[in-house]
Amino acid sequence: MKLILTNHHLDDRGGSELYCSELAPALRRVGHEVAVFTLRPGHISDELARRGVPIFTTGDDARIEAFDPDLLHVHHAPCLYYLGALRLRAKVLFSSLGVIPALEAAPLVWEGVAQGLAVSEEVLDALRSSRFGSEVPLTIFRNWFDDTGLVPEVPGRPGEARRIAVVSNHLDQTLARDLEAIRAAHPGLEWTHFGYPNNSVEMSPELLRGFDRVITIGRTALLAAALQKPCLLYDVHGCDGLMTPERLDALASRNFSGRLTRSRPSRRELEHLLLDEARQVDVAALAERIWREYALSRRVEELLALYTRLLEGKTSLGEQTRSAYGREGQVYTEAWVGRLHAEAREKALQRESEAKASEVTTLRECLQAERTLSARLRTEVEQLASALSVKEAECAHLGSELAMIRSSLAWKVVSQVRGIKDQFIAQPNSRVRLIYDHMRHRLKQRRGLGYASRE
Template identity: 25%
Template sequence: MRVLITNLHFSYNSGSEVVVELLADGLRRAGHTPMLLAADLGRQAFAARERGHIVVDRVTAIPAQPDIIHAQHATVALAAFAAFPDVPAVFSCHSAVFEVEAPRPHPQIRRWIAVDNLCRDKCLSRGVPSEHLSVIHNAVDLERFARRAALPQRPARALLLTKNTGHHDAVGEACAGAGIALDALGPAVGKVSTELERELRAYDLVFATARMALEAAAVGCAVIVCDGRGFAGMLTSANLQHWRSMNFGVGLLTRPTTAEVVRHAIDRYDADDAGAVTDMVRADASLEAFVARHLAVYTRALADPPGDIAACRAATAAWIEELAPTPTDRAWRTVAREAMGVQTEPWADLFADAEKRVQQELHRHAEEMNRLSVETAARVANDLTARIDVRLDELRRAEAETQHALAEIARSSQWLSAKFEMAEQRLGAVIEAAKQQLEISISLAEQRLRARVNDAEERLHALSEARLQSGLWARACRLWRKAIPYAVRKPLWDLRQRLLGRGPA
């Protein structure tokens, strides 16, 4: 059976990407032909190709018509539906939070899969028929994630697997108090491992959520389920079945992660019970069982009667209307923010607004200086010029930092927003410092000050014009065009032109 699997990314070894690779490995071992379609390919995709997998980022590069489409993420699934309108599909929901993961009605989709109970409820709330919905929990490649030696009676080393940062201090404080050495891995600390199965065997205790918690338990580590979103507690043989049905995820994180609750969880460490958890996970979460459950769903989907071709075309058009960028406030805006960090206002407008605020502040300082005397005009004018130069340097650094962030916008929109905010804070701090200096400064000649301020405004304007014409801006534009599809860029550019009074491009 040829199975086309779609996913937004195949690059970062994140949750759904690991599932895609795991499913593809299992299908190939079972004698089937998986084909992976992802809009964003990276190191993980290239490594999969080297292992013999078919991995493409364009539907035109798919080497053969699939027998079934395993759809994940609406935007990439839409391309597969349009390319193969007569191929039945199964849609898999991996998150109850993100709109790009949400199930949408389409006659081509004959069956749905949810990875946990929250995703099941999400599917039902979107009108998925319960009789066509299956829950298939995550699995582990037990050959790859081999079992470690028996745990010691007291944990000596702990590993924090993290995609967010709100709980780091609490976990660190609790481990330090218990005399446990703590290491950290994950995007939140800028350290990602492609050999997690090897890393895990060196640790007694792991702090994680979702499939990382499942993998740690399969290896034989004691697991405390928590992250920056909240805290669940120590995974035990008593709560394993329920927690696995929730995918060790956000539905269990009902308390804030504090040092106190982490200490209490560490006190519940039980090497024998952790071993029992590992026995249960390895008995129920094998890759072979995972693949068999998917193949059973595929078989039922292939046996279901096909949807009406006119209804399929109408549904595909409806998906395009929702997911293609338009001036209308539809699902595409939410999906764009989730997938690429795209904001509703162009970055050029944000820069223009920041420059405008700086100019207004300079004008305000000029009006204050008009009231000062001329006795020490030269000294204060030189001081003001130096401070204006500092402000300009700060603006150049902020611009350079933000230009760099534009190249990373698809992967780190949150980081970019923080960086821009830091730049504005630094500008604000410089302006405030200048204000305090001006308040204690004495006498500045009106004519000399006006000349200096006008010169600063002209230099600032020239800097803005030079920036737009520089090679650096051109390279950033090329990166912008490469990272952001034209269909997203065009309406944003038109909006910028209108705001600047230049009319549509």
């Protein structure tokens, strides 16, 4: 069988993108020729291409018609509008995976569509309320976990919560704050967020096995349960509590989305769920049901049986249906291309703004560093000036003491000289006195002092 899977965009690690990227290789492994069509290629379609899956996009009309698929498995109405206008004779299956994204809505034009699929009772009710759902047969085709290369774990019991994985592209900020408070209150406990914007990685079994608890929704919740990891269904739309064997069917009715009860546990309730109640979950019994009812290998068998029935039916695309789609697909594509250009321009301006903001931040940091350095140098200068003042005062004090010492020594010398004078020169008309007076007179004349001796 030759078939084309479609998805509006394949540039993010989101729900429908990963649904498509897991299903296409699984169908190829059982011998079918599978290609993928997308209006917005990206790294998910690049990964598929590296695995040998042909990728079609707008402008590949001739290649798509040459591929001549037997069946189109369509996600997202804009893809149906585009492919419905091409010269194809394929059977068409339209699949909806949710009720919140507008892209998951029922198509407005559905000529040639033989079957509609809903991922849950919630989605089935939404499709039934549309004109499409009133005219096209609908059935539930549930989600899965990718069991490729896996075998069931040895039955076990939950251990102590030490490492918690939060897998979400829309991390709830209340959840993040509560987890951080719980982490601070329990040394040795840590939590890690996987998803946009900073940690979008493949959620492989090897990665999840390293954690004791998982907080997530959708297919990752099914994988966690298959690995016997206690899983709390909690996302931006609410919390549905822990997955248990008893609650599995009810949780499936909302595709394990957190929208069944939409509760908002308090911090204390969240702590109790993760640290206490999670240890009471019969993870072995839950894993046994997940493996039996939700493995991708089982889903492929169900899907191939459905494909076979559709191929035996009469409803398909053709010359009569092509006029119903007309140029809608091309009109949408042109509008989408314009939007892509606008988004690219917006992203370029955002990157430029972020670069400028980063430059301003760097300059502010440099300025603050200079201010800090200036303040430190100013303080050092003030400290040095103060020290200099102290040293100057010490020098002045020492100079004063030195002057006093010198004055004291001079006085002693003068006193001693006078004593010698009185002792040896005081006698008038003595020979020594005459010599003394003569020498003193000559010295005064030489210095030009011009005053008479007072002796």
